[in-house]
Amino acid sequence: MKIKVGFGFDVHQLKDNHPFVLGGIQLDHYKGAFGHSDADVLLHAICDALLGAANLGDIGFHFKNTDDRWKGISSLIIAEETLKLIKSAGYEIGNIDAMLCLEAPKINPHIPEMKKHIAKAFQLEVEDISIKATTNETMGFIGREEGVVAYAVCLIQKS
Ligand SMILES: Nc1ccn([C@@H]2O[C@H](COP(=O)(O)O)[C@@H](O)[C@H]2O)c(=O)n1
Numbered sequence: 001m002k003i004k005v006g007f008g009f010d011v012h013q014l015k016d017n018h019p020f021v022l023g024g025i026q027l028d029h030y031k032g033a034f035g036h037s038d039a040d041v042l043l044h045a046i047c048d049a050l051l052g053a054a055n056l057g058d059i060g061f062h063f064k065n066t067d068d069r070w071k072g073i074s075s076l077i078i079a080e081e082t083l084k085l086i087k088s089a090g091y092e093i094g095n096i097d098a099m100l101c102l103e104a105p106k107i108n109p110h111i112p113e114m115k116k117h118i119a120k121a122f123q124l125e126v127e128d129i130s131i132k133a134t135t136n137e138t139m140g141f142i143g144r145e146e147g148v149v150a151y152a153v154c155l156i157q158k159s
């Protein structure tokens, strides 16, 4: 059995009156994350962790931000495509642990729904996905709500 660990990070700018998509759901907030896709930092960090574990490069390599196919796309589709790459390399996903860093809104009430969407996209059980959140204690660009950050680690395995 070959077991690999992966790490991912993502950051996106927050803009006023912009949709805030995080963990595959839309949050009700006065600002939202801006990017080429739907700018879902949580899914992007998870995809980077998975691609890293399989030594397949990063999300920007497979889903270029100059490619109109990915413009405005739901990152759940990017997650499904990432799973195909991981499976093609012969791996299955063990577990995912993620950390969100944003000042607002409160994420805890939304975590069960996020887990459902992420589990479906990666064909996992919700028990195999952990999502946590912290503020940045009002400091820096996260504290000023100028940006949102996500970190993720994962295990993948093949026999
Ligand atoms: N956007 C956030 C940030 C934090 N939480 C939850 O609140 C707890 C306390 O956060 P601190 O940054 O003050 O330590 C944290 O442990 C999370 O459970 C949240 O839901 N959404």
Ligand SMILES: C[C@@]1(CO)OP(=O)(O)OP(=O)(O)OC[C@H]1O
Pocket: 010, 011, 034, 035, 036, 037, 038, 039, 040, 044, 059, 060, 061, 063, 064, 065, 066, 070, 071, 072, 078
């Ligand atoms: C997802 C992609 C592709 O639409 O674009 P963004 O939404 O800007 O996200 P990012 O995490 O900066 O990089 C990966 C991309 O190339």
